[in-house]
Amino acid sequence: xxxxxxxxxxxxxxxxxxxxxxxxxxxxxxxxxxxxxxxxxxxxxxxxxxxxxxxxxxxxxxxxxxxxxxxxxxxxxxxxxxxxxxxxxxxxxxxxxxxxxxxxxxxxxxxxxxxxxxxxxxxxxxxxxxxxxxxxxxxxxxxxxxxxxxxxxxxxxxxxxxxxxxxxxxxxxxxxxxxxxxxxxxxxxxxxxxxxxxxxxxxxxxxxxxxxxxxxxxxxxxxxxxxxxxxxxxxxxxxxxxxxxxxxxxxxxxxxxxxxxxxxxxxxxxxxxxxxxxxxxxxxxxxxxxxxxxxxxxxxxxxxxxxxxxxxxxxxxxxxxxxxxxxxxxxxxxxxxxxxxxxxxxxxxxxxxxxxxxxxxxxxxxxxxxxxxxxxxxxxxxxxxxxxxxxxxxxx
Amino acid sequence: xxxxxxxxxxxxxxxxxxxxxxxxxxxxxxxxxxxxxxxxxxxxxxxxxxxxxxxxxxxxxxxxxxxxxxxxxxxxxxxxxxxxxxxxxxxxxxxxxxxxxxxxxxxx
Numbered sequence: 001x002x003x004x005x006x007x008x009x010x011x012x013x014x015x016x017x018x019x020x021x022x023x024x025x026x027x028x029x030x031x032x033x034x035x036x037x038x039x040x041x042x043x044x045x046x047x048x049x050x051x052x053x054x055x056x057x058x059x060x061x062x063x064x065x066x067x068x069x070x071x072x073x074x075x076x077x078x079x080x081x082x083x084x085x086x087x088x089x090x091x092x093x094x095x096x097x098x099x100x101x102x103x104x105x106x107x108x109x110x111x112x113x114x115x116x117x118x119x120x121x122x123x124x125x126x127x128x129x130x131x132x133x134x135x136x137x138x139x140x141x142x143x144x145x146x147x148x149x150x151x152x153x154x155x156x157x158x159x160x161x162x163x164x165x166x167x168x169x170x171x172x173x174x175x176x177x178x179x180x181x182x183x184x185x186x187x188x189x190x191x192x193x194x195x196x197x198x199x200x201x202x203x204x205x206x207x208x209x210x211x212x213x214x215x216x217x218x219x220x221x222x223x224x225x226x227x228x229x230x231x232x233x234x235x236x237x238x239x240x241x242x243x244x245x246x247x248x249x250x251x252x253x254x255x256x257x258x259x260x261x262x263x264x265x266x267x268x269x270x271x272x273x274x275x276x277x278x279x280x281x282x283x284x285x286x287x288x289x290x291x292x293x294x295x296x297x298x299x300x301x302x303x304x305x306x307x308x309x310x311x312x313x314x315x316x317x318x319x320x321x322x323x324x325x326x327x328x329x330x331x332x333x334x335x336x337x338x339x340x341x342x343x344x345x346x347x348x349x350x351x352x353x354x355x356x357x358x359x360x361x362x363x364x365x366x367x368x369x370x371x372x373x374x375x376x377x378x379x380x381x382x383x384x385x386x387x388x389x390x391x392x393x394x395x396x
Numbered sequence: 397x398x399x400x401x402x403x404x405x406x407x408x409x410x411x412x413x414x415x416x417x418x419x420x421x422x423x424x425x426x427x428x429x430x431x432x433x434x435x436x437x438x439x440x441x442x443x444x445x446x447x448x449x450x451x452x453x454x455x456x457x458x459x460x461x462x463x464x465x466x467x468x469x470x471x472x473x474x475x476x477x478x479x480x481x482x483x484x485x486x487x488x489x490x491x492x493x494x495x496x497x498x499x500x501x502x503x504x
């Protein structure tokens with residue numbers, strides 16, 4: 001076993017909200033051609049048939065308002081652009097026309113093609129350039145937040161393609177770990193933001209939860225659980241500490257606030273030398289939020305569920321046999337070679353999270369869905385024979 | 397920003413952007429220091445209409461509240477009557493305090 005994997009005691013996942021790979025990290029193609037980002041040639045037709053090219057004109061806030069549609073039918077149009085042939089071609093050419101539907105404003109619809117320049121996102125881009133960035137990490141479903149996040153917790157959404165309440169028919173990664181004598185924790189930002197996993201986990205297993213303040217304390221004291229999942233702040237609100245900016249980066253929340261939050265999570269781990277040496281941090285986004293990405297989502301192993309037309313709001317049944325749109329994902333550890341770019345031949349999705357955590361801490365888990373069992377694991381990226389002594393440090 | 401990732405930008409709030417996220421790492425080695433910009437105060441808008449994610453979260457909290465709590469312990473607000481992010485946060489906090497009382501900072 002590589003020494004980094006042998007030393008690994010903690011896995012931490014920070015799941016952000018609703019931004020595509022090209023939107024956040026696409027600019028890095030200029031810095032490293034191995035990163036499958038954008039170079040200005042990618043385009044979508046507008047509603048008049050004119051090409052709209054990607055441009056580095058993304059703004060931190062107020063640009064993607066209204067929130068781009070990312071419900072199942074909208075994402076279907078973004079990916080297939082109305083193609084009804086059999087088999088359909090995932091052209092990734094329907095983003096502008098789909099966004100146009102929300103305001104009927106030609107100029108505004110073009111903003112869905114904008115991406116951030118590298119220097120606008122110093123935290124995300126420096127982590128990507130210093131550790132491992134995934135060229136092919138996709139949302140698990142071509143749909144919205146909650147069904148996608150379910151894949152991170154359960155390895156399936158139990159047939160859900162939307163935001164409805166659902167009840168799991170299998171064990172979460174947290175229950176699996178506890179049953180096997182390991183520790184796991186979900187950290188939500190504060191009580192005003194709380195968790196998106198309320199109906200199942202917060203309601204029935206509140207002992208799994210803590211606030212983000214506790215995460216900071218656990219990092220300092222070296223008492224972090226084997227597995228930690230962190231939820232950002234989902235709203236602008238006041239609490240006892242003052243006014244809190246949403247840090248989830250969900251449009252139209254401020255993207256810089258999310259940068260600060262990612263830096264905070266990273267710094268909390270990196271500043272404890274013992275923890276830094278024994279922890280892998282994954283920063284990943286739950287779905288693309290309706291924002292352009294140029295890579296067609298591939299087919300995948302079905303998870304044994306299907307969603308009929310009443311759920312998809314389209315005239316076909318979805319068998320969970322295709323992934324959602326590509327999202328940013330970065331794995332951070334001092335055991336990863338600097339500048340690692342995970343190739344286009346390796347496909348990951350959110351079911352990779354429970355599969356990786358289960359495989360590392362427990363071992364084979366036959367009760368996992370076929371989809372989860374087929375999902376790639378990522379800890380082989382901790383491949384260095386000796387731990388790195390260089391790193392980045394964030395300050396405000 | 398402080399080390400807890402809190403982004404205080406509104407005048408009158410406690411604290412303010414600080415350098416508390418700076419890390420005094422004990423590890424030897426080469427470190428690249430990267431400055432992270434602070435969002436402007438105008439970024440904060442607790443009266444922003446609650447978006448689709450918050451609306452879904454509200455429905456889930458209402459579902460959990462109805463399933464879990466007797467009527468006398470329920471908050472009483474309905475998701476459809478909650479319109480802003482601040483109102484959503486207030487309701488979510490009220491139910492979270494019942495479902496997860498350990499989440500209160502001072503009681504931990």
